[in-house]
Amino acid sequence: MTVNRLLPTDEAHALIELTRDICDKVMDPIVDEYEKQEKYPADVFAQLGAAGLLSLPYPEEWGGGDQPYEVYLQVLEEIAARWAAVGVAVSVHSLACYPMFAFGTPEQRERFLPEMLGGQTVGAYSLSEPQAGSDAAALVCRASRVDDGYRITGEKSWITHGGIANYYNLFARTGDGSKGISCFLVPDGVDGLSFGRPEEKMGLTAVPTTTARYDDVHLPEERRIGAEGQGLQIAFSALDSGRLGIAAVATGIAQAALDEAVAYAKERETFGRKIIDHQGLGFLLADMAAAVESARATYLDAARRRDAGLPYSRNASVAKLIATDAAMKVTTDAVQVLGGNGYTRDFRPERLMREAKITQIFEGTNQIQRLVISRSLA
Numbered sequence: 001m002t003v004n005r006l007l008p009t010d011e012a013h014a015l016i017e018l019t020r021d022i023c024d025k026v027m028d029p030i031v032d033e034y035e036k037q038e039k040y041p042a043d044v045f046a047q048l049g050a051a052g053l054l055s056l057p058y059p060e061e062w063g064g065g066d067q068p069y070e071v072y073l074q075v076l077e078e079i080a081a082r083w084a085a086v087g088v089a090v091s092v093h094s095l096a097c098y099p100m101f102a103f104g105t106p107e108q109r110e111r112f113l114p115e116m117l118g119g120q121t122v123g124a125y126s127l128s129e130p131q132a133g134s135d136a137a138a139l140v141c142r143a144s145r146v147d148d149g150y151r152i153t154g155e156k157s158w159i160t161h162g163g164i165a166n167y168y169n170l171f172a173r174t175g176d177g178s179k180g181i182s183c184f185l186v187p188d189g190v191d192g193l194s195f196g197r198p199e200e201k202m203g204l205t206a207v208p209t210t211t212a213r214y215d216d217v218h219l220p221e222e223r224r225i226g227a228e229g230q231g232l233q234i235a236f237s238a239l240d241s242g243r244l245g246i247a248a249v250a251t252g253i254a255q256a257a258l259d260e261a262v263a264y265a266k267e268r269e270t271f272g273r274k275i276i277d278h279q280g281l282g283f284l285l286a287d288m289a290a291a292v293e294s295a296r297a298t299y300l301d302a303a304r305r306r307d308a309g310l311p312y313s314r315n316a317s318v319a320k321l322i323a324t325d326a327a328m329k330v331t332t333d334a335v336q337v338l339g340g341n342g343y344t345r346d347f348r349p350e351r352l353m354r355e356a357k358i359t360q361i362f363e364g365t366n367q368i369q370r371l372v373i374s375r376s377l378a
């Protein structure tokens with residue numbers, strides 16, 4: 001089903017149309033093969049970049065698309081409905097541009113942002129470590145001060161775009177405790193930086209997720225973003241925006257699963273009628289539709305608060321929680337609607353269900369979202 005979107009401007013409608021066109025022509029024909037072969041779709045990113053779709057929520061003066069977050073997220077939802085791995089990677093790229101945009105000095109922005117937002121490069125966000133996922137403050141990768149900057153040693157894990165990105169937002173320890181973490185912009189190809197082989201994941205197989213090893217990597221002072229010790233604050237404020245991206249991706253996955261289920265239910269017959277006409281199944285589809293629309297409404301509410309300059313951190317956690325739990329339920333139910341066929345790789349819900357699962361885990365597990373929400377209530 002083509003989602004009939006409420007959008008604020010004609011320009012936004014044009015962007016959605018442009019996105020759908022790229023999805024039809026560039027992504028749909030190759031998604032199955034690339035996911036199967038675990039092949040990175042560099043051409044897809046090149047085309048999204050050339051169309052200006054990799055930097056939509058950032059100001060025009062730095063090369064961005066100047067779009068409200070509510071528009072960017074709906075574009076992201078459209079992309080993710082066709083190819084979740086690409087949607088996630090676009091969201092992570094946008095997340096990786098945020099620290100420089102929000103915390104860089106005017107000189108740093110002038111120097112780095114045009115290339116980061118120019119559409120020809122992609123970024124990565126490197127917070128997690130083997131022993132520090134939910135508990136990000138437990139990270140140990142160390143950035144030691146030297147005369148002309150820092151020397152970095154340690155291990156990072158779970159880097160979306162690892163080994164592919166042109167730059168990495170690195171969070172490393174410059175002191176003790178949660179106020180002893182700093183943020184750095186690491187260019188690809190620096191001496192001493194290496195990557196593990198891609199993780200063998202349940203889904204999102206076309207975009208690599210890797211470990212990274214920093215072996216006495218030298219970074220000049222100008223590559224530190226924000227003040228020394230401000231890293232965790234930067235990381236968390238970037239994640240408020242990033243979580244909305246994941247909520248939009250999850251909504252796209254759920255919408256795709258609903259569409260597959262409805263199309264199948266209108267064709268398949270049992271007991272002399274279409275299965276959609278059995279009330280038991282029709283009600284299942286109705287609940288799926290309600291979950292998708294609730295997910296969309298929840299992320300849009302948070303995005304509109306962000307666009308209005310209002311606090312939105314709790315709303316972002318609510319949106320991530322609601323949309324990703326909806327995606328898991330709706331994709332699982334879509335498999336159910338397809339019966340035995342749903343359990344095979346010949347039909348799309350099988351992949352959508354595998355893709356939905358990760359949205360409940362990364363950028364803060366849904367237990368962590370509940371923690372954020374409950375703390376905001378206390």
Ligand SMILES: Cc1cc2nc3c(=O)[nH]c(=O)nc-3n(C[C@H](O)[C@H](O)[C@H](O)COP(=O)(O)OP(=O)(O)OC[C@H]3O[C@@H](n4cnc5c(N)ncnc54)[C@H](O)[C@@H]3O)c2cc1C
Nearest residue numbers: 125126127128133134158159160209361362363364365367
């Ligand atoms: C495909 C993929 C891509 C990723 N991409 C990135 C990336 O680009 N950059 C990046 O930095 N990281 C990335 N991550 C890492 C991801 O953010 C972490 O895996 C996630 O935050 C969970 O951390 P963990 O795996 O260490 O689990 P843990 O923190 O060990 O948690 C294990 C379980 O315990 C629960 N738990 C932990 N603490 C609490 C608590 N206080 N209360 C209740 N329950 C709790 C968790 O919810 C979870 O269920 C990615 C992960 C995956 C799988």
